[in-house]
Amino acid sequence: MDFIITFLNGLSLGGVYALIALGYTMVYGIAKMLNFAHGDIIMVGGYVLFVFVGLTGEPILAIILAAFLCMLIGISMEKAAYKPLRGASPLAVLITAIGVSYFLQSLAQIIFGAAPKFVVIADLGTITLGSLVIPVYSIVTLVVSILIMIGLSLFIKFTKTGRAMIAVSEDKAAAQIMGINVNNIITVTFLIGSFLAAIASVFYLLKAPNISPTFGSKPGIKAFTAAVIGGIGSIPGAMLGGFLLGIVEVFSNSVPQIAPYTDAIEFLILIIILLVRPTGILGKKRREKV
Amino acid sequence: MKNLFKKVAMVVAVTMLAVFTVSMSGCGKKNTEFVIGLSGPLTGPAAVYGLAVKNSAQMAVDEINEAGGLGGYKFKLVAVDDQHDASKVSTNYATLMKEGMQASLGCVTTKPGLEFKKLSKEDNVFFMTPSATADAIPEYDNGYQMCFADTKQGTYSANYVNDNVTVSNNKIGVLYNSQDDYSKGIYQNFKAQLASKFTLVEASFTEDNPTDLSSQVELLKDCEFIFLPIYYTPASVFMTAAKGKVSANTVYFGCDGLDGIDTAIQGFDINTIPQEVSYLSHFNSQSPTGAAAEYISKYTTKYGKDTLNQFGASAYDCVYAIYGAMKKAYDKDNSKVTPNTSASDMCELLKAEIKGGYTFSGVTGTNVTWDASGYVNKAAVKYVVKAKSE
Numbered sequence: 001m002d003f004i005i006t007f008l009n010g011l012s013l014g015g016v017y018a019l020i021a022l023g024y025t026m027v028y029g030i031a032k033m034l035n036f037a038h039g040d041i042i043m044v045g046g047y048v049l050f051v052f053v054g055l056t057g058e059p060i061l062a063i064i065l066a067a068f069l070c071m072l073i074g075i076s077m078e079k080a081a082y083k084p085l086r087g088a089s090p091l092a093v094l095i096t097a098i099g100v101s102y103f104l105q106s107l108a109q110i111i112f113g114a115a116p117k118f119v120v121i122a123d124l125g126t127i128t129l130g131s132l133v134i135p136v137y138s139i140v141t142l143v144v145s146i147l148i149m150i151g152l153s154l155f156i157k158f159t160k161t162g163r164a165m166i167a168v169s170e171d172k173a174a175a176q177i178m179g180i181n182v183n184n185i186i187t188v189t190f191l192i193g194s195f196l197a198a199i200a201s202v203f204y205l206l207k208a209p210n211i212s213p214t215f216g217s218k219p220g221i222k223a224f225t226a227a228v229i230g231g232i233g234s235i236p237g238a239m240l241g242g243f244l245l246g247i248v249e250v251f252s253n254s255v256p257q258i259a260p261y262t263d264a265i266e267f268l269i270l271i272i273i274l275l276v277r278p279t280g281i282l283g284k285k286r287r288e289k290v
Numbered sequence: 291m292k293n294l295f296k297k298v299a300m301v302v303a304v305t306m307l308a309v310f311t312v313s314m315s316g317c318g319k320k321n322t323e324f325v326i327g328l329s330g331p332l333t334g335p336a337a338v339y340g341l342a343v344k345n346s347a348q349m350a351v352d353e354i355n356e357a358g359g360l361g362g363y364k365f366k367l368v369a370v371d372d373q374h375d376a377s378k379v380s381t382n383y384a385t386l387m388k389e390g391m392q393a394s395l396g397c398v399t400t401k402p403g404l405e406f407k408k409l410s411k412e413d414n415v416f417f418m419t420p421s422a423t424a425d426a427i428p429e430y431d432n433g434y435q436m437c438f439a440d441t442k443q444g445t446y447s448a449n450y451v452n453d454n455v456t457v458s459n460n461k462i463g464v465l466y467n468s469q470d471d472y473s474k475g476i477y478q479n480f481k482a483q484l485a486s487k488f489t490l491v492e493a494s495f496t497e498d499n500p501t502d503l504s505s506q507v508e509l510l511k512d513c514e515f516i517f518l519p520i521y522y523t524p525a526s527v528f529m530t531a532a533k534g535k536v537s538a539n540t541v542y543f544g545c546d547g548l549d550g551i552d553t554a555i556q557g558f559d560i561n562t563i564p565q566e567v568s569y570l571s572h573f574n575s576q577s578p579t580g581a582a583a584e585y586i587s588k589y590t591t592k593y594g595k596d597t598l599n600q601f602g603a604s605a606y607d608c609v610y611a612i613y614g615a616m617k618k619a620y621d622k623d624n625s626k627v628t629p630n631t632s633a634s635d636m637c638e639l640l641k642a643e644i645k646g647g648y649t650f651s652g653v654t655g656t657n658v659t660w661d662a663s664g665y666v667n668k669a670a671v672k673y674v675v676k677a678k679s680e
Contacts, residue, residue, distance in 0.1 A: 002508060009504035050557065114337030115596050116499065116523045118558030126534035133511075133535055138504065208501045208527040210555070214335050218497055253505035256492040260468030263496050 005132060006254050007247070012138035013207075014246020015145030019200045020223030021230065021238035022152065023193030029169040029233035030189045033093045037077060037100035039220015041194050045070045045201030046211035047108055050119040059121045067198040073104075074194025075187055083183070101217075108213040116212040119205045137206040148199065149239055152192070156235065161188055169233065222249075225270050231283025240281060245269075321629035323366040324359075324616070326351065326609065327391035327415075329382040329406060330398030335498055336374035338554065342602030343398045343420055344369040345593045346585075350609035360613065361620055363629050367609075372402045379405035391415065392629070392636045393616070395608050396433065398601060400424040400471050407433055416637035418612060420604035423546075424471055428664025432637050434644065436604045436611065436654065438572060439665050440472060443545045444479025446670050447517060447570055452485040455515050455541075461489050463513030465506055465528055467520050468494040476519035476545055500524050503531045511535045518544040522551035529563045538564035538678065546571040550599040552675050560676045568674040572654045573600035576673075585653040600654070607652035614650055615643040 020042065027035045045066045052062035081100050085093050124136035156162035167175040168185045176182050204219065205211065222245060230241025245266055252262045273280065328347060330340035347367050355364045368389045370382040379402045386394065394410065396417035397403035403422030410417055411430040418434040419427055425439045438446070451462060464480065467473035481490055491513055493506040498521075506528065510516055514537065518525050525548055548569040552560040553576075560567060575598055577583045585603055619639040620627040626639060650658045655668030 005508055006505060009502075009508070013502050013504070054557065109333065109337075113596060114333065114335070114341070116338075116555055118526060118555045120557065120559075120562075123533070123562075135504070135531075135534070204501055207531065208499075208503065209530055209558075210499060210523055210527050212335060212499055212523075215499060215501075218499075219501055250502070250505050253493075253495065253502075254508060256494065256509065259494045259505075260496065 002254075005134065006250055008134065008142070009138055010247035010250035011243060012141040012145075012203075012246070013250055014243035015142050016200050016203045016207075016242075017219070017223045017226045017246050018149065018239045018242025019145050019196045019203075020219055021227040021242045022149070022235065023196050024224050024227040025230070025232055025235060025238040026165075026189050027193055028227070029235075030165055031082070031186045032172075033082065033090065034097060034224075035082075035190075035193070036094070036097040036220070036224075037104060038193060038197060039216035039218075039223070040101050040104040041070050041074055041197035041216065042201045042204065042219060043108060043211070043213065043216035044073055044104060045198040046119065046205055046215055047112060047117075048198075049121060049201065049205060050112075050117050050211055053119055053121055062121070063198075063202050066201065067195055070194040070198035070201075071191050074190045074197075078187060078190040083186075086183075105213045105217075112213070114213065116210045119209050119211055121202065121205050121209070124206065137203070141203045141206065144199070145203070148196070152196075153235065161185070165189065222266070225266060228280055229270055229273050231277075231280025234280065234282045234284065237280055237282035321390040321392070323364045324629050325366050325368060325390045325392050326612065327386035327389065327394040328367060328369040328398075328605075329372045329379060329386065329396070329402060330369065331374040331402075332369065332371035334373040334375075336399055338597055339421065339599065339601045340371070340374075340398045341593075342597040342599050343395065343605040345597060346589060346602035346606040347395060347420075347609050349588065349592060350606045350613075354609070354613050360617055361624055361627065365609075365613070372397065374399045374402060376401045376405045378402070380409060383409045387413065387415075387633075390629075392631060392633050393417070393612050393640065395420055395605060396427070397422050398605075400427070403427050404471075414634040414637045416612075416633070416640045418608045420608045421601040424475060431641065431664070434660055434664040435666050436608045436658075437546065437600075437666070438670065440475030441479050442665065442670075443570065444476040444481075444519070445483050447476070447519070447543070447545060448480045448483030448485075450570065450672070451488070451515065451517070451543075452483075457488075457514040459512065459514070460487060461491050461513045461515075463491045463493070463510040463516035465493045465495070465510060465516065465518055465520060467496070467498070467524065469496045470498070470520075472547065473520050480517060480519065495524065498524070500527060503528050507532045507535050514539060515541050515543065518542055518548060520544065521547040522549070522554065525551055526555055526558050529565070529567070533562075533564070536565065541566045541568065541678075544569040546573070546600050548675070549573065549575055549673075552576075553595055554597070554599060556596070561679070563676065564679045566674065566678040567676045568672065570670050570672055571600060572668060572671060573603040574671055574673045575599060575603075581651075581653045603653045607650070607654050607658075610652055611650045611658070612640065615640045615648055618643045618648060 023038045048066040048069045049062050052065050081096050126133050126135050164180045164185050226241035226245040227238045230237030252258045252265050330343050331337050332340045351365045351367045370385050372378040372382050394417040396419035397406045398421050400422045416432050420436050423437050423440050425441050428435050466477040493509040542565050549571050644660050658668045
C-alpha cells in the first residue's frame with residue numbers, strides 16, 4: 001500500500017522535474033545554450049503567485065498571470081541578455097546565464113526580502129481509496145503534467161512552428177536557408193520553456209507552499225540533471241529523465257537509512273549514465289567529422 | 291645582465307612595498323571606540339537570522355552608547371556578511387581584525403562559526419555567539435555560547451519526552467535535515483537519550499528549503515508525537531504536507547529553530563495546522579511580560595516583525611553580557627579596559643570575569659552563567675505556539 005503511494009508521489013515529483021527539464025532541453029536543442037536562469041523563472045512564477053493569490057484570492061487568475069509574466073520575463077531575458085551574444089563563444093553565453101540567474105535572485109531578495117513567503121494556492125486535501133490516503137495535488141500534478149507533455153509533443157510534430165523548431169535544432173544554417181526565422185523560433189522556445197516553468201512553480205507550491213529567492217536553484221539543478229540523464233536536446237529524453245529522477249528521489253527518501261544520501265544517489269546515476277552513454281539515455285550520437 | 295638586475299630590482303621594490311603596506315595596516319589604526327565584531331548571513335537563504343542578530347546587536351550597542359558607553363568611550367558594532375558560507379569567514383575575520391575588533395559575537399550560524407572558532411583561537415579573540423549551537427563552537431577557551439548547545443537541546447527534549455509523553459503505539463517520530471549540523475546534532479543526541487520504551491521512527495530531508503516531503507509524511511503518518519529539530523520554514527512545509535495524513539491529535543514538538551513559525555513566515559497561518567505545535571527554547575517571541583516583552587516591543591518598532599526571532603534576542607543579550615563583563619573588569623582596573631586594549635588582553639579579562647562568577651540577566655534568561663567549557667546554563671522555556679484545533 002505504502003509502495004503505491006510512494007510510487008504515485010514519485011511520478012508526481014517526476015512530472016514536475018520533467019516539465020522543468022523540457023525547458024532546459026528545448027533551449028539547448030534549439031539555441032545550443034544552457035539556460036541556467038531557467039530555474040529562477042520558477043522562482044519568479046512563485047512570487048507572482050504569492051502576490052496575485054494574496055491580492056485577488058483567485059487561484060486560476062493568479063496562475064494565468066504567473067504564466068503570462070514568466071513568459072514575458074523569459075523572452076525579455078532572451079532578448080536582453082542572450083540575443084546580443086548570438087554567435088559568441090558558448091562559454092560567454094553560459095556565464096551570462098549564470099549572471100542572469102544571480103540577477104533574478106538578487107532582484108527577488110530586494111523586492112520581497114530574504115524571509116520565505118508562504119503561498120497557499122489552494123488546499124486540495126486528500127482522497128481516500130480503500131486504505132489509501134492520496135493527496136489530491138499529486139494526482140493533479142501527474143495528470144496535468146502528462147497532458148502538457150502530450151500537448152507539447154503534438155505541437156512540435158504537427159504545427160508549422162513546431163516543425164521549424166525541429167529544423168532549427170537539427171541544422172540552424174540549413175533551416176535559415178529554407179526561410180525559417182531562427183530568432184523567432186528561439187523566442188518561441190523561451191516562451192514555451194518559461195510557460196512550463198510557471199506551471200512547475202504552481203505544482204511546487206501545491207506540494208511545498210514556501211517561496212524564497214533561491215527557491216528555483218535546487219529544482220533547476222535537479223531538472224537539469226534529469227535533462228542530461230535523458231539526453232539533453234531530446235524531448236522524450238527530458239520526460240524520461242524527469243520521471244526517473246523523481247521516482248528515485250521519492251523512493252530513496254522513503255528509506256530512513258538511505259534518505260541522507262538522496263542527492264548523492266541522484267547525481268551518481270547521472271555519472272553512471274554519462275559513463276555508459278555520454279549523450280544520455282535517448283540522446284543522439286553525433287559523429288564528428290574531421 | 292642588465293635584465294637580471296632589472297628583475298632583482300623589481301623583486302626588491304615589490305617586497306619593500308608589501309612590507310611597508312603590511313606594517314602600515316598593522317599599526318596605523320588606533321581605535322577610538324570599543325569594537326565588537328560579527329559575521330553572519332546578511333543576504334542569502336539564512337539572512338533572516340543574520341539580520342535579526344545584526345539589528346539586535348546594533349540596538350544594544352546604541353542603547354549602551356546612549357547611556358554613556360564605558361569609561362567615556364562608545365561602542366561600535368562591525369557586522370560583515372558571510373551568507374552562511376564557511377568559506378567566506380576567513381576574509382571576514384581579517385576584515386574584522388583590521389577594523390580593530392576587541393570582542394566578538396562570532397558567527398550567527400554553526401558552519402561558519404566552526405571556522406570562526408579556529409581563527410579566533412589563534413589571536414585569542416573572545417567571542418560569545420548568540421546562535422551557533424553546535425557543541426564544538428566553544429571548544430577553545432575563548433569561545434562562549436548564549437544559546438543552548440545542540441547536546442542540551444536534544445537531551446532536554448528527550449528528557450521531556452521520556453517524562454511527559456505517552457503514545458498509544460509507543461512510536462515517536464523525528465524529522466531532521468541530514469545536511470544541517472544543527473538539525474543532525476540535536477537528532478543524534480535526542481536518539482541517544484530517548485527511553486527504550488519508545489520506537490523512534492526516523493525521516494530526513496537534505497535541503498534547507500525542501501520542495502517535496504511526501505515520502506517523509508508517509509513514514510511519519512502513524513506517529514502521535516513528532517519531534518522536529520528543524521527550522522520553521524521546512525517545518526511549515528512538513529505540517530502542510532501532513533494535513534489529512536497525520537492525526538490531528540498528534541503533537542509537533544521542536545527546538546529553538548521553530549521559534550517564529552507563527553509570525554515570521556509571511557502568508558502562513560499556523561491555525562490552518564490542526565495539530566498542537568510547541569517547542570523548547572530560551573526565548574518566547576510572544577512573551578507578554580518581562581524583559582522579553584520589552585525587547586520585542588523595542589525591536590518591532592525599529593525593524594518590524596519580519597525578522598523577530600530568538601537569534602536576535604540572544605544577540606541582544608550577548609552584547610549586554612560582553613558589556614557587563616567588560617564593565618566589571620573596568621571597575622576593577624579602569625586603565626586595562628580601553629578601546630586600545632588588545633583583543634587578546636580583552637579576552638583574558640572577559641574570561642576571568644566569567645569564570646569568576648559573573649551572572650547575567652537579560653531577555654533570554656535570568657541568572658545566566660557559563661560552565662568551564664563555555665556552555666550556557668539557564669532555564670529552558672517550553673512554549674506552545676498553537677494548541678490543538680478543536
